[in-house]
Amino acid sequence: MARANELSTAQNDTDGLTPRQRQILQLLSEGKVNKEIAQELQIGVGTVKQHVVALFKRLHVSNRAMAVARSKQQAPRSVFTSQPQDTILQRRPCLILCIELPPAHARLRQLHGHLAGCAYQYDALLLARKGHVLEMVFGLSRISENEAIKILALLQTLYPLAGSLRAVLSAGLLCASMYSQGGWSGEAIAGASLGRARELLRQTKPEQLLIASPCCQLLEALGMIDPQTLSQHSQADGHACFELDGLHMLYWRGERPACARAGREQEWAMLSQALERMFAPRKAAQPCPLLLLSGETGMGKSMLCRELANLALARQLPLMFLRVVADVDGVFLHDVICGVSADCAKLEQIWRGHGLCIIDDLHLLPPAQQIELIHTVQQRASLLLLSARRFVPALGTLAPVQADLRLQHLPPAAIQDLISTVWRQEAGQHTLGRQQLQQLCELAGGVPLFALELARHCKRRGVQSGPERRNxxxxxxxxxxxxxxxxxxxxxxxxxxxxxxxxxxxxxxxxxxxxxxxxxxxxxxxxxxxxxxxxxxxxxxxxxxxxxxxxxxxxxxx
The missing domain is CATH 1.10.10.10 (Winged helix-like DNA-binding domain superfamily/Winged helix DNA-binding domain)
Incomplete structure (x- = not known):
């Protein structure tokens, strides 16, 4: 309650800052030290120190990290901020990074400033604890599948600066006071997940990152870690431990765990037939034909792209399989076959061959870049398959659309096949009854990703049957x-x-x-x-x- 009362007064504190104090607070959030702030504002270092001291007094804080966190807590990123908003208590899925910095580090303040800047950049909440322990909560105001990417990017920059540290990456539910139209209100946050992360930190060795069991399952489902790598680093308690200098093994490429092609036979037949006609004669000036594959998240777009790529490789056909990846530094193209990446404007760095080109997750690019990329690829490929949630209207004018496949919800029989396939993957599991299978099928609602993840989750904890449906x-x-x-x-x-x-x-x-x-x-x-x-x-x-x-x-x- 004391924490909530403290936070509730911070809005008036930040409203009373002078323009110069606001400038300095912004530079502090970027991780700049006093000398860098002085150079940026063209004032003396002593003047900066005086402003910082006044800033701390005004915000009722004692260090830079707390000052940045205080200002950030009162600025939820929402487009609905012109009028007062209602708040509700809601549990939120969050990722938690718990870090212990070296207590005798010569630049401890700079490390705190760096973390404060990262918290501002990655829209995270920074909490400072006693004993040089800090916690960062990701996804509180707005969650995305890229939260773990942000955390790994932060650790890769922090570790060389700190020289020595230990960290825990965990995931769980936090109860928070949320604005009704999005964003954390800054009034309350609570949850046992924070305490569990701190407890795991005490068990973690220096120079290591411990990934808690719930987070391991999350990273595997999002394609950030393959099952083989996970098993090599797993412990008896289900947690996984990685050396901080080996985080390259946890680099997301947008590749979810493979699943069966159940229910997509018609779409697969059209794609494979288009591949057969790929080298059909066409006029010299005519661009290559387009195959469009669209649908919401979890409908199987990436699976079909991967299947078509495998078919092309099996037939030894020239292939470029590109995936648009959104990273903390921007959006780039990843060559799935060779494992290299390039800026979207520098496709020639990774381009090879003149056969099938597949571009997955095209919707992550702005519309203008989509058109530019497609125009470039058309001059080089014989057949172009594009996959996205939805396409810009001007796309069809660039080239003849050979097939426009819009993935719909799967019928119950196909969903049941997917669930049964997942259930049989591990030996020793009890048989899934007909009533339980039907219940999971209804909950999946025709979405393949929902069916797969629900089956995996229920397999770990068991299916709860009965009229109350407490799954x-x-x-x-x-x-x-x-x-x-x-x-x-x-x-x-x-x-x-x-x-x-x-x-x-x-x-x-x-x-x-x-x-x-x-x-x-x-x-x-x-x-x-x-x-x-x-x-x-x-x-x-x-x-x-x-x-x-x-x-x-x-x-x-x-």
């Missing part, structure tokens, strides 16, 4: 769902009410102070479904997995 989604699925919802910037209070009270009416939402515009936006996004009309329109979360995740995250917070 939980697990941390990985919660992160995937929350990442997509955070992108849409919908009203969290509306979604929480609809998940915990299926069939709630429009009138009940409006009487609770909700906005009609928020309701219409949620319906238009497809997350919320309305049945009926007028004040008695009944509202329900459209997808059963999204409903289960939201209801699970609301437990203990209502």
């Amino acid at each position: 939980t989604p697990g941390l990985t699925l919660a992160l995937i769902v929350c990442a997509r919802l955070d992108e849409l910037q919908l009203d969290c209070r509306l979604l929480q009410m609809a998940a915990c009270n299926p069939g709630i009416t429009r009138n009940a939402w409006l009487q609770a102070g909700g906005a009609e515009s928020a309701l219409q936006l949620a319906i238009a996004s497809g997350v919320l479904r309305g049945s009926g009309s007028g004040a008695e329109m009944r509202l329900q979360i459209a997808h059963p997995m999204v409903e289960m995740v939201l209801a699970w995250l609301a437990e203990g917070c209502l």
Whole structure:
């Protein structure tokens, strides 16, 4: 409670800063020391020190890291900040980095400043503890599948500066006070995950990074670590330990664990037939034909791209398999076959051959860069397969579209096949009953990724059968769902009410102070479904997995 009261006064503190103090606070958040700030602002080092001391007094803090954290806690990144917002208590899936710095380091303040700058850059919350221990919480205001990439990038820059440290990467749920339309309010944060991370840090040896068991499962599901590497570094308790100078083994390339091609036979037939016709004669000036593959996250786009690449390799056809990867330093192209990367504007550095070219996750590029990249590839390839959540409208004007495949939800039979395949992968597991299989199939709602991750999670903890359906989604699925919802910037209070009270009416939402515009936006996004009309329109979360995740995250917070 004392922490919450302390934070609640910080907004007035930051509002009272002078323009010069705000400039210095910004430079502190970038990790700059007094000498660098003086050079930047063209003032004396002594003057900078006086401003910093005044800044600390105004913010009621005692060091730079606390000053940056205080200012950051009061600036949630939301586009809905023009008016006061309601807040709700909500559990959030977060990644936690716990670090112990060397106490006798000559530049300890600089290390604290560096971490404060990283926290600002990566939209994380920095908490300083006694004994040179710091915690960074990632994904509190907005979660994404790139949070672990940010953490690894931070460690790779911090370790050479510190010379010696130890760290723990964990994942869990934190209960936080959230603005209804996105972003942490800065008023409260609590959860046992923070204490568990500190306990694991005491067990970690110097120069090592310990990855807690829940985080290992998350990294494996997101494709950041392959099962073989994980097993080589796993301990008896399920945690994994890595040397800090060997973090290159944990580098994400967008490759999720392989899954069966169940339910995508029609799309696969069209792609393989297009490959057969790849070298059909065409006019010299005519660009290569396009194959478009679109669908939401988890529908199987990357799987089909990988399958087509494997077929081309088996037939010894020239192939370029590129994946657009969003890193902390920007967006670049990764050559899946050779394992090299290049800037999107320097494709010639990694280009080879004149056959099939596959570009996966094209939507991560801005529209103008998409068009430029496609235009460049068309002059070099014989067949071009593009995969994205959705395509820019001008794409079809660049070349003849040979096939436009839009992946829809899979039928129940295909989802059951996927779940059964995952269940059989490990020996010694009990048989999955028909009722349990049907229950998991209903929760997956036709989305292959949901089916795979739900089956893996339930296999670890067992399926809970019965009318109450007390299966939980697990941390990985919660992160995937929350990442997509955070992108849409919908009203969290509306979604929480609809998940915990299926069939709630429009009138009940409006009487609770909700906005009609928020309701219409949620319906238009497809997350919320309305049945009926007028004040008695009944509202329900459209997808059963999204409903289960939201209801699970609301437990203990209502």
